[in-house]
Amino acid sequence: MGKSSEKEPLFSAKNLKLITEPLDSKNPITVLVLGICSALAVTAKLKPAIVMAISVTVVTAFSNLIISMMRKSIPTRIRIIVQLVVIATLVILVDLILKAYVPDVSKQLSVFVGLIITNCIIMGRLEAFALGNRPWPSFLDGIGNGLGYGLILIIVAFFRELLGSGTLLGYQVIPADFFVKNGGFYENNGLMILPPMALITLGIIIWIQRSRNKKLLEE
């Protein structure tokens, strides 16, 4: 995306920060607590979580870019509708691409791809960032927030799939001999597959993050 014509270099320290900050101290899920719903729903397995992460990153990045380019011509009173049209168009594109190239994952994600439209992170970034910034930083901000969302999704999904199904990306990781049905002692944790455990895993991630970074602690 070489669209910007700013004098400052494309990846200046300020711009890089737009990508790195959402990964940790401004993470949309663990710090802003947005987009929780889909984080609970699609993280039972690693593969849908990765696909979901990529989809959301693409949608946030491009909707941020498009809205930022249009920001001076959108009347303030109808901006939400305009934003929704842009997001919806992108989501439908993503949905169709998923259906065409990874139909099985698309089936697993079911409505949650469509529900990216209502993902608070996207609207939040449009309102908070894209409407007041140039296209290139907006694009980077979209990528950063999408990656920040995806990072948490993948961490949660990693533990849920490993402990709940004993697999990673569908490959058996915990040796099959360990299982009770094969004469071992191990059993998959059924609770990990249920949504409550996604919330608890998320809570533990937030706990670890905040005990490492004391600035995030609320008074």
Next chain:
Amino acid sequence: MKSFRRFIDKIKPTFEKGGKLGMFHSTFDAFETFLFVPNKVTVKGSHIRDYIDMKRTMVIMIFALMPAMLFGMWNVGYEYTLSIGQSWTFWQNFWFGFLKVLPIIIVSYVVGLSIEFAFAQSRGHEVNEGFLVTGLLIPLIMPVDVPLWMVAVATAFAVVIGKEVFGGTGMNVFNPALLARAFIFFAYPAHISGDKVWVAGLSGGQGIIDGFSGATPLAKAAAYQIDKIPSVHDMFMGFIPGSIGETSTLAILIGAVILIITGIGSWKIMVSVFGGGMAAGLLFNIFAVNPYMQIPFWEHMVMGGFAFGAVFMATDPVSSSQTEKGKWIYGFLIGFMAILVRVFNPAYPEGMMLSILLMNAFAPLIDYYVVQANIRRRLKRAKQVANV
């Protein structure tokens, strides 16, 4: 004893602030106060310092659990002899059960206490004694055949997620012991439900006599095999399969008497739980649409974990309602809903655990409205007085 006290006093300075092992102060303090009555006195203010501190409270609770635990050990052996069609002496039964139950108790204590100590150390708190009771409650509500590593995982989950994240003993929303059971119940359902897990060795299936069923009375009732439910006498005495400590209503009632006399457990909660259960049972008796609803309401009191939950779980002073009126509401709803879940939800033969956990979540709300009602009442009275 005296020399031991002298030894403790001698090594004490090492653990004080600035001492060589000062970082282990809370661990040392925990052991010292566990062994001896603390000699701390109040220096200022008008606080009353009583010998009944949290440790004594917990120890009495342990005493109250003893009958249920000892009977549970014996019953493990007894049910086993039934399944292999032999008859053993009292001590053989007891010894067999003792060896089966002891590892579960040890695992629960070791895992729970090490987490508790680790958190107390890292936060610089004193070690709280809450786990003394939790650590014994967990084995008592487990099936005897539960794999030990599951007990360890569940205990760790209950202590960390159920207690430490809220700030430790006294801050937890849910009863940690029940949380451990709920964890196993949802994570490893095959090991804590069904007909095979309640009698030692039954899931292995070796040497079991023909026609022996390890189904609990509740499972039989849920399957509408009403005629196969053991007699009320057997269920009251506890000669039935079930979780280790829950079978004998008699042993539990002895515990209840200890708790009520010492004032540790709230009699209001116990009475209202039984009241709520009987009300629900009676209601179902009146309608009696299916065979399960026809079971006389008093039989519900001696089946499954109802009595155990009412006496030892619902009365948990931390997670129950704090207001006196609230206790009645809280207890009644526990009892009522436990029977409701039992009778109407075939997936969950026992509703006690779920209904207590549910009401744990609602206890603060009940308290809030009781307090608000009291404030309103008094404001009204104040207004009346002002108008006169």
